[in-house]
Amino acid sequence: MEAGMTLRPMLPMVLVILMALAMVALLGLARWRMRGLEAEPGARAAWWRRAGMAALVIAIIAGPSVRASEAITVSNVEIYMLVDRTGSMAAEDWAGDPPEGVENPTATRLDGVRADMASIRQAFPSARYSIIALDSAAAVELPLTTDVDAVDSWVGSLTQEITARSSGSSLETALPQLSQLLAQSHEANPQNIRLVYILSDGEATDGGLAAQEAQSQGWNWQAMAPVVDGGAVLGYGTAEGGQMRSYDGSPATGEHTNADYIPDDQSGQPGISVIDEAALEALAQDLGLEYFHRTGGPDDDAPESFTDLDIQAVLSDGRVAKGSRHYLVWPLALVLSGLLIWELVDLARADRRLRLILRPRRQA
Template structure:
């Protein structure tokens, strides 16, 4: 048997401690009501016992733990819906595959997701919950077409800088890996330009130990279906280009921009057009070297709360029963109030308004 407190010990001392002390003091002072204070003290002690979390070992095991921190920077702009990945799949299908595979390549790591469309947001804080990252990737969709405000690949720069800086301050010895997933397209609302003035990612290079820039799309480009959050993807109309006479818009990959970002971050650039293995840009990080044997023992406990809970419930029910018996029940026609007898006390009547 061991204790796994449900509250921090300081909270138990500050909140539960005074309650128990008060009951003990009243038990010592209230000799004429000792039975009642024994009951109340017992209930308080039982509740404290519950909060202390008496537990037994359920099972033990070894879980993989590393100090690798993986930062996913994901493009969710409308161009990522272009259907030129693995045939005619949207580019986001490639993103889903690669995020899932990269998570599997770094078991026991910590992961975070920064996504951008019209604005950059941190979708997940650093977490060891690989399932949460995979669930996010599985449900990731392009931005709502009606809210699209163009695409700039430097839009997530500030959010990534904040995340990397905070991680470096908290755990300076951890290894930080950045995976930047995008088609590299820069759209200002009226056109695209590979020569657009973009803020540089180079200042972040000292905070990055590895990773890759992953590029999606083809030089031929692909059409993009609109997204309104309601219409099924295969029934949504294709986005049109008003500047081109209303013809279906086509998005092409901008590898020049993506290679520039890779050089600035000091990582490799990889063109992703099919769901191939990710080993080429994940195997360069030696997890054994990062985390020694990479494993730690994990002990899981099973709380045993029902004995104390049963005692507390019984004593509280007893207290409520006593209070209910002592409460006035009726007013007779003669103006007298009748009380139910308490334990060891006969029933009593008194004239309402009388002392």
């Protein structure tokens, strides 16, 4: 923190100056009237005390403040989560624990996504969050918000896409939306920290159409990298792959049920989804992020490995740290309070003396 004392008047400076001149005039008049007269005991001390009180009032109104340049706080962190919820994310090859009380206790990739999203949310309780959901299309389902309850609610209600509506997809489907969100954020608040978390199995099922369309419109992951300060690419699934339950939107279908498996288009047998780590690693490299393979097994990195953030390291790119000014009046107010107490005690004593003087006259 770099700090320097400055004045930040609580009132217009002209009024502060006029008040100061008025107090000086009144104090000068009181001092002049004391000259040549026998002042009461303590009168001169009272004058100095009141002069000090007047000076302190003017000093407080003048608004001494500390101008500080502070490290950016967690509340200036924006977290963008791109969540893949295509049918392949319901593949039953997650080694972690499934939720309790389900019909079929076979864990899915989405169980891992929910757990990791909860870890990210817990690591940044004061951050602002935005969630982009990816299936056959991409949509911003949670605009940037500090409402962590809304984040928790979204995570708790996360499901795979309805199988009948699936028409193929890839991560590039969400590239335009995410790029626009980050660009708008950087333009509005360049000092903020933007973290991007991409949670997916990397499997592309659209024949490269989304990638071609994004490229034709000038969108690419590398161009996004300069406005991304951190985050991670989290990849779910295994090389052996897993089968996925079909989902029609009803509670009796989808993951953790005994619904039919989604068939392969060519063989008609239950399809198997395999993670595409090469695509995910390439994406992480393009964004300048680290890639983490998530299986739910004991070899997985702890969530802290992708949620710990060194704020100072992020700011080392030369951006200006957020500035602020803080009033520094409490020492003056403390001294003023002491003088006011002294003044009240002195007035009480003077009132008592006056009562003692007047009492014999009233009795007479």
